Amino acid sequence: MARGGARAHTNVDRVVTAVRPETSKRFTDGGLFSELGTPLFCVDGNNLLWRAAHGSPAPFPADDGRDLTPLFRFITKLRRALGTYGVFAECVVCFDGADAWSGRLDVDASYKGNRSYENADLSFMGWLPEIRAALDSVGIANVEIEDSEADDVIATLAFRATGRPVRILSTDRDYYQLVSDRTMVVSPRVGLVDEAHIVARYGVTPSQWCDFRTLAGDPSDGIAGLPGVGLTKAAAMLAGGTSLDDLRDDPLVAERWDDLVRWRELIRVRTDVPVDLELSGTATPRLPSPSAICAALGLVR
Secondary structure (H helix, E strand, O other), rough: OOOOOOHHHHHHHHHHEEEEEOOHHHHOOOHHOOOOOEEEEEEEEHHHHHHHHHOOOOOOOOOOOOOOOHHHHHHHHHHHHHHHHHOEEEEEEEOOOOOOOOOHHHHHOOOOOOOOOOOOOOHHHHHHHHHHHHHOOOOEEEEEEEOOHHHHHHHHHHHHOOOOOEEEEOHHHHHHHHHOOEEEEEEEEOOEHHHHHHHHHHHOOOHHHHEEEHHOOOOHHHHHOOOOOOOHHHHHHHHOOOOOHHHHHOHHHHHHHHHHHHHHHOOOOOOOOOOOOOOOOOOOOOOOOOOHHHOOOOOOO
């Protein structure tokens, strides 16, 4: 194996191991130590893979010369997140299907139309088969449904996990609409995102999130929002628990009502995806090191 490859980065393994605090509640998500049942830890696989493939200071070459960075860092980031926020949790990793946007494109043909991948390097997506094989090898359930986005699959699984604590690993703030007393988002930048954080940061509650983003717009999904309405004004319009429906008589809202209703439908996650996965309610075994998994897959010696 070339110098600078996976073996040269085994210090990452030691760091990850060091932050896995199985015996101390003080350093972990206290909600995971619950009498409500085994927590469910859902991972937005595409979101994690994107982050894993970018920002690495040096490549991790496999024995065949391919760049292992996406796979190696995917496992590293997942292992670290589980060690901090997913102790004793059942982990499920969800991926976008090949035709994931089709349902929302039927609602609005401009959905995500602002995204251009013409000159983007998407070679990291070629590691998906190995990533799923790695997850299978360590007993982590992973789901990909042809015509569904990971957001909707995760929302469906969270809905099914009645009464159980749920944690969602992603930087996508669309998941904020799911936050409740038992569901939180794990953000690499923020940590645990609960309702108090959302209210303090944005001035709205999770139940208002879809209306909030509808009014303010969401450029990442090609949602324009109302002209002249940003995050601050949108929050002010929804003050006191006001909903988008309550604002229908507002002249600015009324003028774009059909657009707003359509955009809100795009933002809302589904909780009725036909996911062929029975949650086991059993904690996922501790993830081996990235180096060990890469070796088991025959990618390094």
